[in-house]
Amino acid sequence: MSESDLRPGQNLAHLLAPSWKREVSRWYAEDTPSFDWAGFVVGEEVQEAILWGKSGGILAGVPFFDEIFKQAECEVEWLLPEGSVIPPNSKTKVAVVRGKARNLLLAERVGLNTLARCSGIASISRRFRDLARAEGWKGVVAGTRKTTPGFRLVEKYGMMVGGVDPHRHDLSSMVMLKDNHIWATGSITSAVQSVRRVAGFSLLVNVECQNYEEANEAISAGANIVMLDNLLGEELHGAAKRLKEEWKGKREFLIETSGGIVEGGLKARLGPDIDILSTSAVHQSCPHVDFSLKIQPRQKA
Structure with missing residues (x-):
């Protein structure tokens, strides 16, 4: 906003x-x-x-x-x-x-x-934001948590004035299970089920996934958001479309694309099955x- x-x-x-x-x-x-x-x-x-x-x-x-x-x-x-x-x-x-x-x-x-x-x-x-809107995309462009220590509030505020979503503000704002969490726990299912016991109903769970199979497991385990990290082209959009079709009417979830997104590569990440595009390019460098x-x-x- x-x-x-x-x-x-x-x-x-x-x-x-x-x-x-x-x-x-x-x-x-x-x-x-x-x-x-x-x-x-x-x-x-x-x-x-x-x-x-x-x-x-x-x-x-x-x-x-x-x-x-x-x-x-x-x-x-x-x-x-x-x-x-x-x-x-x-x-x-x-x-x-x-x-x-x-x-x-x-x-x-x-x-x-x-x-x-x-x-x-x-x-x-x-x-x-304007580039995404010009393409007719209805999803959310968001910043990331890769902010300057001690200056995050100012940087997140700047994102909102510019019209992009500030994403999560800190580790307490939303559960994000990244690759290190998964590897340390043993599996996506184990990590999601474990955090659900303590996070309760009020926190969304976002799981970083490297491919369709991991995203499918995350949704099955109860993830609210699956982040297709560093997936490009047909691999990204094909996986997103397949997930939406296979889980339609069974489970509500959002698909996020992230990883290395810069201004020149923004359009290639936009698609009808992508709900969130998150990038650190709006505040780093x-x-x-x-x-x-x-x-x-x-x-x-």
């Missing part, structure tokens, strides 16, 4: 629990562990700074940017709403930030880094959106 998919009055920022704000304090502790030497130079005169968008992309990360500057006792006035398209090859005025000069500069790099990363993820997420924060020059007397 992206900002454009929301109903009036809805806001993705409302998903965030208050506890995330403690992360901002940690970011400050990392960036300014002792003295702010340069802040001594500029002092505490109230100044105004312009936030410029300097490369094309989707604006994302507004609540994080707001909190960063709030903790620095500054105010942010947004000129564009979150989810807006920043045009490429232009200099776009995105927001005005007001506060004491040393506080503006204290928060500058923490705020820009967060906004740039979140917006970059939203931008490539939007491209993936994606380019950032370039922003700068410029304090306005003092007026000469």
Whole structure:
């Protein structure tokens, strides 16, 4: 779901629990562990700074940017709403930030880094979503859990602003049995049955499968989702079609395709029997959106 998919009055920022704000304090502790030497130079005169968008992309990360500057006792006035398209090859005025000069500069790099990363993820997420929609595919494009430790919330948020599904957030969100779980347990059936005893009815079970036979076993054992990992072409779509036909009316399940999916190979993974496409390409190694924060020059007397 992206900002454009929301109903009036809805806001993705409302998903965030208050506890995330403690992360901002940690970011400050990392960036300014002792003295702010340069802040001594500029002092505490109230100044105004312009936030410029300097490369094309989707604006994302507004609540994080707001909190960063709030903790620095500054105010942010947004000129564009979150989810807006920043045009490429232009200099776009995105927001005005007001506060004491040393506080503006204290928060500058923490705020820009967060906004740039979140917006970059939203931008490539939007491209993936739009490519899938252009093909007429009705399934779900999702990110993965291959996120940056300590920064997952921002990265998952960027995916949602861009319009892709954030998939599971952590090991506690959904049961995902991967190849190592299967090998360590002995079989897919044993692993699924074992986890069902403790996970209860409220958690979905997703099983990573290498071929049709493994997927068939997973469905038989009670998996809610089968991930056909690294299967391509006819092997992928043939297996998905066969599974849907053979289990029709007997068991409800979803089929996920994953493994090495990049923008250029997206279309080849889409098909009528594929329900979910999950990829780390929407957040790993994606380019950032370039922003700068410029304090306005003092007026000469």
